[in-house]
Amino acid sequence: MKYYSTNKQVPLSTLRDAVLKGLADDNGLYMPEHIPQLGNSFFATLRKKTLREMSLEVAVALFGGDIAAAPLHDIVYDTLNFDIPLVKVTGRCYSLELFHGPTMAFKDVGARFLARLMQYLTRNEQSGTNVLVATSGDTGSAVANGFLGVAGITVTVLYPKGLVSKIQEAQFTTLGQNVRALEVDGTFDDCQRLVKQAFLDKELHARRKLTSANSINVARFIPQAFYYFWGWAQMPPDSEVVVCVPSGNFGNLTAGLLAQRMGLPIKHFVAANNANDIFVQYLQTAEFSPHSSVATIANAMDVGNPSNFARIMDLYGNDYAKVAAAISGYSYSDAQIREIVKRVFDDTQYLLDPHGACAYEALREYLENDKNAQGFFLETAHPAKFKETVDEILGAGIAIPGKLQTFMRGKKQSTGISNRYEDFKAFLWQ
Ligand SMILES: *Cc1c(COP(=O)(O)O)cnc(C)c1O
Numbered sequence: 001m002k003y004y005s006t007n008k009q010v011p012l013s014t015l016r017d018a019v020l021k022g023l024a025d026d027n028g029l030y031m032p033e034h035i036p037q038l039g040n041s042f043f044a045t046l047r048k049k050t051l052r053e054m055s056l057e058v059a060v061a062l063f064g065g066d067i068a069a070a071p072l073h074d075i076v077y078d079t080l081n082f083d084i085p086l087v088k089v090t091g092r093c094y095s096l097e098l099f100h101g102p103t104m105a106f107k108d109v110g111a112r113f114l115a116r117l118m119q120y121l122t123r124n125e126q127s128g129t130n131v132l133v134a135t136s137g138d139t140g141s142a143v144a145n146g147f148l149g150v151a152g153i154t155v156t157v158l159y160p161k162g163l164v165s166k167i168q169e170a171q172f173t174t175l176g177q178n179v180r181a182l183e184v185d186g187t188f189d190d191c192q193r194l195v196k197q198a199f200l201d202k203e204l205h206a207r208r209k210l211t212s213a214n215s216i217n218v219a220r221f222i223p224q225a226f227y228y229f230w231g232w233a234q235m236p237p238d239s240e241v242v243v244c245v246p247s248g249n250f251g252n253l254t255a256g257l258l259a260q261r262m263g264l265p266i267k268h269f270v271a272a273n274n275a276n277d278i279f280v281q282y283l284q285t286a287e288f289s290p291h292s293s294v295a296t297i298a299n300a301m302d303v304g305n306p307s308n309f310a311r312i313m314d315l316y317g318n319d320y321a322k323v324a325a326a327i328s329g330y331s332y333s334d335a336q337i338r339e340i341v342k343r344v345f346d347d348t349q350y351l352l353d354p355h356g357a358c359a360y361e362a363l364r365e366y367l368e369n370d371k372n373a374q375g376f377f378l379e380t381a382h383p384a385k386f387k388e389t390v391d392e393i394l395g396a397g398i399a400i401p402g403k404l405q406t407f408m409r410g411k412k413q414s415t416g417i418s419n420r421y422e423d424f425k426a427f428l429w430q
Contacts, residue, residue, distance in 0.1 A: 001033060001034075001063065001066060002014065002032075002033040003017075003030040003033065003218060004031055005030060005031075006031060007024065007028030009025075010024050010025050010028070012033060015067075015121070016066075016121045018218050018219075019114070019117060019118060019121055019217060020122075020211050028310065029308065029310050031311060031314055035261045035262060036262060038264075039263075047233045047237070051083075051084060051230045052076060052077050052080050055076050055227075055230070056072070056073060058259075058262070059076045067117075074116070075116040075117055076223075076226075078112070079109065079223065080109070082100040082102075083100050084098055084231075086230075086231055086234040086376060087350070089348055090344075092367050092374040093363050093367065094235065094376040095360070095379045096230075096231040098227065098379060099353075099379060102148075102403070103171055104382035105142060105300075105385065106224070107138065108142055108145065109226070110146075110217075110220030110251070111142040113222075113223035114146060114217055114219040115147040115213075116150065118219070119151065122152060122153075125209070127209055129153045129210075129211055130154050130155075130428065131153060131213050132198060132212060133155065133156070133158070133195070133213050135159050135172070135188075135191070136164065137159075137165065137168040137300075138300050138381075140157040140159055140164075140171075144157050145171065146213075148177060149178065154178050154180065155179045156181075157172045157181045158194060158424075159181065159188075159191060160184055160187050160188050161183045163187065167404060169412070170410060170412070171407050173413055174407055175413075180415070181414035182417050182424070182427065183416045184417055194419070194424045197424075204428060208429075215307070221254065221311075224251065224252050224256075228255065228256045228259035229259060229264055231376050231378075232264055239373070240267045240373040241266055241373070241374060241375060242266070242367065242375035243256055244269070244270035244360075244362050244377040245378050246301060246356060246377070246380055247301060248276070249306050250306045250307075250312060251308045254315070257269065257315055268326070268366075270328045270359075270362050270366045270377075271362070272329075272331070272361070273329065274331065276296065276302055276304055278291070278306060279309065279329055283323070283327065284329075286324075291304050297334045298354035298355045301358070312327075328366055330358075330361070330365055331358075332357075332358045332362075336361070338393045340352065340357040341353075341354065341357045341390065341393045341394075342394065344360060351390070351398065352379065353380070353383040353390070354386055354390075355380045356377065356379035356381070384398055384401055384404055387400065
């Protein structure tokens with residue numbers, strides 16, 4: 001499979017180049033040259049397959065030309081070493097719980113796959129690969145844990161001192177092994193600037209092989225398609241299935257569109273936004289007007305310029321009418337999110353996290369106008385990851401799962417540096 005850039009100003013890329021580069025040289029996002037179709041025999045037995053079995057078949061269709069059968073099997077099976085249950089919340093609304101992985105958020109799937117694929121693609125190289133990530137919280141933990149223990153790759157996480165939550169910080173500073181944390185005396189923007197400058201530094205490149213693990217990487221985006229098949233296969237038989245995705249950068253939703261294009265009979269998609277409703281506005285007005293983000297209690301969706309918008313437009317031939325026919329959108333203020341979490345918990349005892357709350361409500365609203373359909377929404381994080389917010393909404397303290405407690409008991413290992421590039425470079429140079 002070759003990969004093209006959505007900006008179409010550069011030649012086709014191999015899988016290796018697309019993964020190690022992340023972003024194409026024309027600043028476009030990589031997309032697979034053709035979208036393979038899964039045949040009737042795949043769908044006829046879909047409900048009998050395990051998550052790993054069906055994911056491997058999807059992976060073979062997409063990556064089978066580039067990765068031999070045995071290593072591809074291992075990459076997929078190692079990635080999916082946790083359950084993704086589908087749980088009924090109310091009447092026709094189900095929750096696909098994507099938070100049972102190591103950092104208790106859906107980003108574990110893409111990050112774990114990327115790490116294993118990157119190791120495979122660089123397996124014959126002498127020098128190790130350095131992955132640099134700047135994080136404001138969640139990306140750092142998913143990437144660090146995704147790469148933890150993966151041979152031949154060192155991860156350096158840069159985060160702004162005092163500006164990430166304790167629990168987020170614990171998820172990437174207590175790991176050790178091949179993960180190094182740099183506590184930068186500055187802002188998230190400083191962290192991003194340092195990483196960008198390192199990528200442009202030819203002298204450093206000559207000495208160190210540097211790459212990123214950005215959320216736009218094809219190898220983080222594509223594996224997210226796996227669990228749409230899984231969610232669909234667990235819905236009641238013969239239902240018309242609508243899927244709702246809480247969205248920020250829209251990588252997760254775009255992976256669902258890819259699954260549908262591969263033949264998965266999803267009837268309709270619903271996008272849920274918080275107050276950063278750029279995409280919902282686009283659906284309403286046909287105008288895409290990115291602007292700076294505003295802070296909300298569903299902060300992993302605080303995105304003012306969703307990068308995967310380019311992929312969505314590409315999938316629909318840049319035709320607004322087609323996008324608007326395929327996807328509906330709803331957005332919620334912080335006050336609404338609080339009300340949703342409280343109401344659903346009081347009515348059903350199901351506890352949503354602030355992101356899942358947007359998605360639950362958007363699905364419920366959509367299904368009011370489509371009485372024949374049922375649906376699932378992606379519950380993208382465990383509510384305890386947003387404990388302060390959720391405790392305040394419920395007026396009670398929720399329990400912290402053992403997995404998160406283990407991180408918090410770990411010993412913090414991080415190196416403090418200034419926000420000057422020379423200091424960062426000296427650290428990488430050692
Ligand atoms: C990253 C994230 C999202 C948004 O996903 P996108 O693929 O960027 O749209 C939603 N919920 C949680 C908990 C996240 O961490």
